[in-house]
Amino acid sequence: xxxxxxxxxVAIISIGCTPFKEHWDKSADDxxxxxxxxxxxxxELTSDDIDAYWVGTAQSGMSxxxxxxxxxxxxxxxxxxxxxxATGSEALxxxxxxxxxxxxxxxxxxxVEKVKDSGYQGLNAFPIPTAGTNRTLTAxxxxxxxxxxxxxxxxxxxxxxxxxVAKIAEKNHYNGARNELAQFRREIxxxxxxxxxxxxxxxxxxxxxxxxxxxxxxxxxxxxKAYDYTDKPLFVKALSFVAGNGSGLIDPDYDYTTxxxxxxxxxxxYQQAGIDNPQDCIAMAEVHDCFTPTELILMEDLGxxxxxxxWEDVLSxxxxxxGDLPVNTDGGLKSFGHPVGAxxxxxHYECWLQLRGEAPENRKIPDTDKNLGLVHNLGxxxxxxxxxxxxxxxxxx
Amino acid sequence: MRGIIKSSxxxxxxxxxxxxxxxxxxxGRASGARSVAAHDEDTxxxxxEAARVIVSSDSKMEPEALWFTTSEPPYLEKTNAxxxxxxxxxxxxxxxxxxxxxxxxxxxxLKTALNSNxxxxxxxxxxxxxxxxxxxxxxxxxxxxxxxxGDGNDEQLIATYLGGSSVTLEFIDRWRNxxxxxxxxxxxxxxxxxxxxxxxxxxxxxxxxxxxxxxDLNVIIYAGQNExxxxxxxxxISVEQYHDTVxxxxxxxxxxxxxxxxxxxxxxxxxxxxxxxxxxxxGIELLIFEVTGHQKAxxxxxxxxxxxxxxxxxxxxxxxxMLTVQPPNRPSPSRISASASKRESDWKHGxxxxxxxxxxxxxxxxxxxxxxxxxxxxxxxxxxxASSIGTVATFTVDHLVYSKNPPVVFAVVDFDGxxxxxxxxxxxxxNEVKIGMRVEPTFRKLFTADGIxxxxxxxxxxxxxxx
Numbered sequence: 001x002x003x004x005x006x007x008x009x010v011a012i013i014s015i016g017c018t019p020f021k022e023h024w025d026k027s028a029d030d031x032x033x034x035x036x037x038x039x040x041x042x043x044e045l046t047s048d049d050i051d052a053y054w055v056g057t058a059q060s061g062m063s064x065x066x067x068x069x070x071x072x073x074x075x076x077x078x079x080x081x082x083x084x085x086a087t088g089s090e091a092l093x094x095x096x097x098x099x100x101x102x103x104x105x106x107x108x109x110x111x112v113e114k115v116k117d118s119g120y121q122g123l124n125a126f127p128i129p130t131a132g133t134n135r136t137l138t139a140x141x142x143x144x145x146x147x148x149x150x151x152x153x154x155x156x157x158x159x160x161x162x163x164x165v166a167k168i169a170e171k172n173h174y175n176g177a178r179n180e181l182a183q184f185r186r187e188i189x190x191x192x193x194x195x196x197x198x199x200x201x202x203x204x205x206x207x208x209x210x211x212x213x214x215x216x217x218x219x220x221x222x223x224x225k226a227y228d229y230t231d232k233p234l235f236v237k238a239l240s241f242v243a244g245n246g247s248g249l250i251d252p253d254y255d256y257t258t259x260x261x262x263x264x265x266x267x268x269x270y271q272q273a274g275i276d277n278p279q280d281c282i283a284m285a286e287v288h289d290c291f292t293p294t295e296l297i298l299m300e301d302l303g304x305x306x307x308x309x310x311w312e313d314v315l316s317x318x319x320x321x322x323g324d325l326p327v328n329t330d331g332g333l334k335s336f337g338h339p340v341g342a343x344x345x346x347x348h349y350e351c352w353l354q355l356r357g358e359a360p361e362n363r364k365i366p367d368t369d370k371n372l373g374l375v376h377n378l379g380x381x382x383x384x385x386x387x388x389x390x391x392x393x394x395x396x397x
Numbered sequence: 398m399r400g401i402i403k404s405s406x407x408x409x410x411x412x413x414x415x416x417x418x419x420x421x422x423x424x425g426r427a428s429g430a431r432s433v434a435a436h437d438e439d440t441x442x443x444x445x446e447a448a449r450v451i452v453s454s455d456s457k458m459e460p461e462a463l464w465f466t467t468s469e470p471p472y473l474e475k476t477n478a479x480x481x482x483x484x485x486x487x488x489x490x491x492x493x494x495x496x497x498x499x500x501x502x503x504x505x506x507l508k509t510a511l512n513s514n515x516x517x518x519x520x521x522x523x524x525x526x527x528x529x530x531x532x533x534x535x536x537x538x539x540x541x542x543x544x545x546x547g548d549g550n551d552e553q554l555i556a557t558y559l560g561g562s563s564v565t566l567e568f569i570d571r572w573r574n575x576x577x578x579x580x581x582x583x584x585x586x587x588x589x590x591x592x593x594x595x596x597x598x599x600x601x602x603x604x605x606x607x608x609x610x611x612x613d614l615n616v617i618i619y620a621g622q623n624e625x626x627x628x629x630x631x632x633x634i635s636v637e638q639y640h641d642t643v644x645x646x647x648x649x650x651x652x653x654x655x656x657x658x659x660x661x662x663x664x665x666x667x668x669x670x671x672x673x674x675x676x677x678x679x680g681i682e683l684l685i686f687e688v689t690g691h692q693k694a695x696x697x698x699x700x701x702x703x704x705x706x707x708x709x710x711x712x713x714x715x716x717x718x719m720l721t722v723q724p725p726n727r728p729s730p731s732r733i734s735a736s737a738s739k740r741e742s743d744w745k746h747g748x749x750x751x752x753x754x755x756x757x758x759x760x761x762x763x764x765x766x767x768x769x770x771x772x773x774x775x776x777x778x779x780x781x782x783a784s785s786i787g788t789v790a791t792f793t794v795d796h797l798v799y800s801k802n803p804p805v806v807f808a809v810v811d812f813d814g815x816x817x818x819x820x821x822x823x824x825x826x827x828n829e830v831k832i833g834m835r836v837e838p839t840f841r842k843l844f845t846a847d848g849i850x851x852x853x854x855x856x857x858x859x860x861x862x863x864x
Binding site for chain 2: 118119120121122124127129130131132133135136137138140141142144145148149198199200201245246247249250251252254256383
């Protein structure tokens with residue numbers, strides 16, 4: 001089995017992102033046009049200059065027509081992509097491979113989700129006809145299983161661990177409060193979160209990602225042509241993806257303290273990028289904080305913390321804006337909400353801003369010689385998930 | 398000889414104290430409790446729970462027919478007995494029929510099975526209610542019974558059928574049209590007089606049919622909806638009346654009443670005693686049995702009466718759809734697919750998983766391919782999990798998910814013989830669940846959409862005795 005990767009073969013030359021919020025006055029078409037227009041205009045391109053498109057959406061449209069019709073594209077190949085909550089990242093991954101193959105010189109990946117037209121709270125999956133035997137509990141409840149398992153395995157008091165994950169929410173909301181694109185822009189303390197009513201296990205509503213509409217777009221070109229468009233491209237160092245086989249749901253050995261799909265995707269990405277110790281070279285990371293326990297586990301699965309020590313690193317502030325390895329500097333899913341198709345590209349947008357030194361002063365990461373950013377995006381549940389990891393860098397080599 | 402080979406009763410876990418009703422309305426007096434089917438139970442699932450005890454107690458037992466009786470069938474036109482048949486994993490050459498609607502159908506099916514020459518698995522269940530504050534609501538009860546009826550000698554039969562009688566008379570006593578939820582009834586004095594005039598004739602005919610004298614009988618059970626009639630009958634029949642705690646502790650479970658009282662009487666009788674069952678439902682049905690064989694009670698009624706949890710009147714009204722509450726702002730479930738359900742029937746109805754032929758790893762739901770490399774490709778073998786006991790590995794309480802009885806308690810369950818599944822725990826209070834709790838599978842109705850009932854399995858705390 002080989003995972004050769006496409007290190008330094010493809011570069012990102014532009015990314016755009018709409019505000020993520022309850023866009024009562026905008027359709028999915030509007031959001032797509034806003035994101036793609038912003039992304040094209042910043043490098044003075046038109047939609048006709050793009051050779052091929054990938055549009056990621058979980059439930060806001062089907063087929064490439066989701067993009068080609070509103071954008072009035074003429075004779076372009078457009079592919080609709082869906083891969084659970086990693087849909088946006090998957091669209092980018094496909095666009096990168098298309099450019100790396102030499103098939104196209106410019107490709108755009110755009111992710112969109114119009115969630116708030118359903119009239120219901122939360123994310124609700126499109127109903128596939130079934131025998132009615134599938135598990136029905138919510139994602140929040142599935143992820144809430146992590147806390148008692150982690151506490152037991154590492155001998156941590158459950159109340160203390162509950163505070164640890166509330167600190168993750170506090171950190172992400174602190175960052176999000178400094179981001180004008182974020183849906184929730186209010187700081188909240190871990191103590192306030194701990195005092196809220198539980199909705200699933202010990203998780204409160206502020207341990208969960210919000211729900212929002214939004215879109216984001218990215219243009220990729222062959223690395224050698226990147227400087228034709230921008231002085232500060234980002235080079236794709238690694239793209240990995242793992243779809244699990246569901247073993248965690250049936251195997252009694254699975255203990256809900258790790259997400260094997262995420263760990264495997266990280267190992268693959270580090271190998272593609274030639275990274276031995278991620279903590280030495282990664283300047284910042286955007287990870288899939290759909291629920292606060294998710295981010296805790298990811299710190300260990302991504303190799304940012306040793307096993308059983310992620311909770312201590314959270315408390316030490318290692319992942320805060322000024323820490324050694326800032327995580328979710330834009331506020332994460334916690335502050336942005338989660339328009340499923342768009343979130344993955346939104347994460348890359350934050351890497352784009354931070355690695356290029358363009359993030360606002362009040363949430364800029366410390367200036368170091370580290371020049372890599374990591375994006376982690378997952379979909380599914382503990383025991384049964386898909387996981388994406390990308391690594392981006394400012395330099396070739 | 399012909400008679401009852403095995404019997405089993407099922408009482409749902411919940412009880413409504415009758416004083417809850419009188420206190421709510423601020424008038425009346427009441428005592429005792431009625432049994433209450435949980436929000437995820439119906440007459441099919443309760444019937445299955447009674448029948449599974451009989452089937453699982455003897456792996457070689459294969460009835461020739463399954464007859465299901467209730468006054469509250471989940472489906473009309475469609476055969477409800479087929480769901481129970483499938484859940485029991487009976488052979489498809491075993492016939493399955495419904496005898497539904499009238500309360501008399503319960504005792505009628507029993508007598509018909511006794512008079513037939515087949516080995517018949519009788520399943521009878523009812524969910525009883527009425528308008529709030531009505532006697533039907535207070536005095537009704539929810540329960541299921543199952544009997545295996547067939548041929549055998551004194552050792553093989555727990556009770557031998559000696560004979561009986563029927564008196565059929567058309568008159569208007571109680572009635573309910575198909576679309577109606579509650580029963581109406583004529584003045585009970587008229588009903589009492591009508592029955593009273595028939596009792597002597599029916600009793601003499603039953604004794605004659607069984608070749609017995611009245612003094613040969615040890616006890617008689619009276620079943621029926623009209624309490625006045627039950628009080629009149631002992632004035633005509635000089636046999637000691639069997640005084641059961643079932644009416645006080647369970648209530649009257651309609652079409653399953655006669656069966657429940659009969660099982661209770663047999664459980665408390667000695668070998669050689671003769672029991673008469675007298676049912677007043679649109680006429681009189683009399684059946685006389687002799688207790689002939691010892692049978693350790695399968696999940697006895699006494700144990701189940703003690704194994705209970707109280708439910709509030711407001712919850713009871715919600716479960717009965719007498720009180721409509723604000724649903725969560727989530728999409729209601731979609732109807733299940735008929736073709737997918739047929740393909741997955743062994744899993745959906747029978748809780749039959751698959752197991753790796755080399756690794757032994759159990760896959761729930763069953764899958765064609767194993768997650769273990771050593772297993773033969775497409776070589777999984779079937780593994781029934783319906784009688785497995787498991788342990789809660791971890792759990793969570795979900796306040797968000799759609800449910801008729803939020804919050805939902807979900808557990809990751811590891812079964813003793815292997816196999817893990819994340820699954821809902823039912824018949825449990827959320828603060829009662831603990832890691833390490835012992836649980837067993839139970840067949841329930843998850844939801845109904847477009848009129849299709851979605852039956853599948855949950856687990857419940859292991860409380861049953863003698864199973």
